[in-house]
Amino acid sequence: MGRVIAVANQKGGVGKTTTTVNLGAFLARNGRSVLVVDIDPQGNATSGFGVAKGELEKSAYHVLIDDLPIKEAIVPTPVQGLQLLPATIDLAGAEIELVVALSRETKLKRSLSPVVGEHDYILIDCPPSLGLLTINALTAADSVLVPIQCEFYALEGVTQLMNTVNIVRNSLNPGLQIEGVLLTMFDGRTNLAIQVVDEVKKHFRGKVFRSIVPRNVRLSEAPSHGVPVVLYDPRSRGAEAYSELAKEVIEHEQG
Amino acid sequence: MGRVIAVANQKGGVGKTTTTVNLGAFLARNGRSVLVVDIDPQGNATSGFGVAKGELEKSAYHVLIDDLPIKEAIVPTPVQGLQLLPATIDLAGAEIELVVALSRETKLKRSLSPVVGEHDYILIDCPPSLGLLTINALTAADSVLVPIQCEFYALEGVTQLMNTVNIVRNSLNPGLQIEGVLLTMFDGRTNLAIQVVDEVKKHFRGKVFRSIVPRNVRLSEAPSHGVPVVLYDPRSRGAEAYSELAKEVIEHEQG
Ligand SMILES: Nc1ncnc2c1ncn2[C@@H]1O[C@H](COP(=O)(O)OP(=O)(O)OP(=O)(O)O)[C@@H](O)[C@H]1O
Ligand SMILES: Nc1ncnc2c1ncn2[C@@H]1O[C@H](COP(=O)(O)OP(=O)(O)OP(=O)(O)O)[C@@H](O)[C@H]1O
Ligand SMILES: [Mg+2]
Numbered sequence: 001m002g003r004v005i006a007v008a009n010q011k012g013g014v015g016k017t018t019t020t021v022n023l024g025a026f027l028a029r030n031g032r033s034v035l036v037v038d039i040d041p042q043g044n045a046t047s048g049f050g051v052a053k054g055e056l057e058k059s060a061y062h063v064l065i066d067d068l069p070i071k072e073a074i075v076p077t078p079v080q081g082l083q084l085l086p087a088t089i090d091l092a093g094a095e096i097e098l099v100v101a102l103s104r105e106t107k108l109k110r111s112l113s114p115v116v117g118e119h120d121y122i123l124i125d126c127p128p129s130l131g132l133l134t135i136n137a138l139t140a141a142d143s144v145l146v147p148i149q150c151e152f153y154a155l156e157g158v159t160q161l162m163n164t165v166n167i168v169r170n171s172l173n174p175g176l177q178i179e180g181v182l183l184t185m186f187d188g189r190t191n192l193a194i195q196v197v198d199e200v201k202k203h204f205r206g207k208v209f210r211s212i213v214p215r216n217v218r219l220s221e222a223p224s225h226g227v228p229v230v231l232y233d234p235r236s237r238g239a240e241a242y243s244e245l246a247k248e249v250i251e252h253e254q255g
Numbered sequence: 256m257g258r259v260i261a262v263a264n265q266k267g268g269v270g271k272t273t274t275t276v277n278l279g280a281f282l283a284r285n286g287r288s289v290l291v292v293d294i295d296p297q298g299n300a301t302s303g304f305g306v307a308k309g310e311l312e313k314s315a316y317h318v319l320i321d322d323l324p325i326k327e328a329i330v331p332t333p334v335q336g337l338q339l340l341p342a343t344i345d346l347a348g349a350e351i352e353l354v355v356a357l358s359r360e361t362k363l364k365r366s367l368s369p370v371v372g373e374h375d376y377i378l379i380d381c382p383p384s385l386g387l388l389t390i391n392a393l394t395a396a397d398s399v400l401v402p403i404q405c406e407f408y409a410l411e412g413v414t415q416l417m418n419t420v421n422i423v424r425n426s427l428n429p430g431l432q433i434e435g436v437l438l439t440m441f442d443g444r445t446n447l448a449i450q451v452v453d454e455v456k457k458h459f460r461g462k463v464f465r466s467i468v469p470r471n472v473r474l475s476e477a478p479s480h481g482v483p484v485v486l487y488d489p490r491s492r493g494a495e496a497y498s499e500l501a502k503e504v505i506e507h508e509q510g
């Protein structure tokens with residue numbers, strides 16, 4: 001039975017997409033079957049796998065708004081064992097269209113139900129907001145993975161995110177757990193980064209992944225080649241960190 | 256008559272808040288009267304000026320949703336000549352509440368009208384989305400300043416942003432101009448950054464600011480001290496870049 005993990009944080013640019021794409025790729029490298037769901041209208045996870053958005057006729061928008069069966073929109077990726085539900089610019093209109101839809105918060109959960117049993121992991125890449133698209137992801141998910149950038153501003157939004165997770169748990173998805181908090185873009189040369197790491201570990205006692213993702217230019221170069229870092233530069237420090245993270249996530253499988 | 260500039264880009268973490276706070280501070284240093292309007296529910300611009308959000312009774316939420324006169328919510332900052340309309344977490348609910356409000360796109364424009372004549376510049380820090388808060392900012396603005404991070408993913412969303420600017424210009428704000436495109440977090444050691452700069456200059460011929468903001472840790476440290484970089488480390492490369500930017504924006508005054 002597949003585990004559905006939402007990768008969410010309303011703070012922008014903290015590494016949600018980079019985490020979804022690269023964690024997904026390393027889970028697949030470990031023999032797991034993975035589906036990545038891109039529900040960010042920017043479609044960065046879609047291009048992170050080299051999928052040309054302009055040529056797609058079906059995408060997450062049609063699944064969420066037109067009730068298109070999800071299997072008709074899923075596409076392969078360059079990573080063996082990893083498939084993708086792509087996002088296109090149409091999705092930008094979805095938030096407003098969802099506002100008036102019946103049972104609008106559970107649309108994604110219902111769309112995913114035909115494929116949940118076919119994948120070991122379903123990773124959902126969320127946009128930088130706490131609107132209806134992210135709420136849909138939190139409602140569909142078994143757990144939420146929270147990337148936190150090692151920067152001052154990134155600490156501010158965490159309370160708001162946890163409040164939202166609690167609201168969703170109380171009203172829409174009682175089983176929603178925290179998969180873990182991932183520290184990203186760590187630059188050991190700055191005091192600020194070290195202070196943020198201490199702060200986060202204190203605040204999320206026991207929920208912080210051991211793996212810390214360093215700032216590593218190979219992670220930001222890989223998407224321009226349309227592949228995850230495991231296919232671009234597998235020996236880079238960024239690749240190693242996400243490989244370690246995948247091992248930790250797999251450790252959680254035993255519960 | 257004050258110039259209203261919206262700082263917007265739905266891509267997350269590209270430097271919207273850092274630009275609003277530091278451009279505002281240097282415009283004030285040049286003797287201009289500045290009002291910064293924070294309409295991002297994360298309230299990063301508010302803490303970037305050291306304003307304690309927890310102690311605020313009035314904020315952008317009350318101005319936008321309860322029609323509180325804006326002068327009752329404006330607070331001073333550590334920068335002489337620069338005032339702030341702060342944001343608190345309440346604002347997160349505003350997007351949904353605005354959906355059903357009458358003339359919902361012009362709420363901010365109407366709220367600002369009492370103070371437009373009192374400031375030389377009003378800078379609006381937008382959240383990382385193209386929802387009703389950002390639409391309100393684009394409708395209230397004379398021009399939009401677009402920070403673009405020198406990264407691959409940051410290029411993807413620009414077309415979507417320009418589409419939105421055109422839609423707002425055609426239906427809500429015929430006078431909306433582009434103040435300029437600002438390249439941020441430039442790291443000259445990576446090829447990727449150089450490629451992105453070339454790409455952006457080609458795409459926005461003539462609209463790209465000469466100043467390019469380098470990646471500089473002093474910019475990310477300053478907010479943890481609750482002050483803009485001009486008060487934290489005025490001789491840093493980050494401070495110099497925003498000082499140059501302020502001079503370019505002032506050059507536009509002569510139109
Ligand atoms: N560890 C890292 N080292 C260097 N660059 C990174 C790292 N992680 C992410 N990046 C780069 O930083 C930028 C922001 O990361 P990413 O787009 O994954 O964040 P996000 O949270 O998904 O952003 P958004 O809020 O817009 O969805 C991207 O250009 C990405 O390539
Ligand atoms: N030139 C720079 N050099 C180094 N760090 C920077 C620079 N500009 C911004 N930062 C840091 O990068 C992070 C993202 O910047 P910022 O928060 O200003 O972006 P934003 O676009 O406002 O994000 P959001 O989309 O969440 O509103 C912050 O932690 C900030 O301190
Ligand atoms: Mg993303």
Ligand SMILES: [Mg+2]
Binds near residue numbers: 271273295380381382
């Ligand atoms: Mg911001």
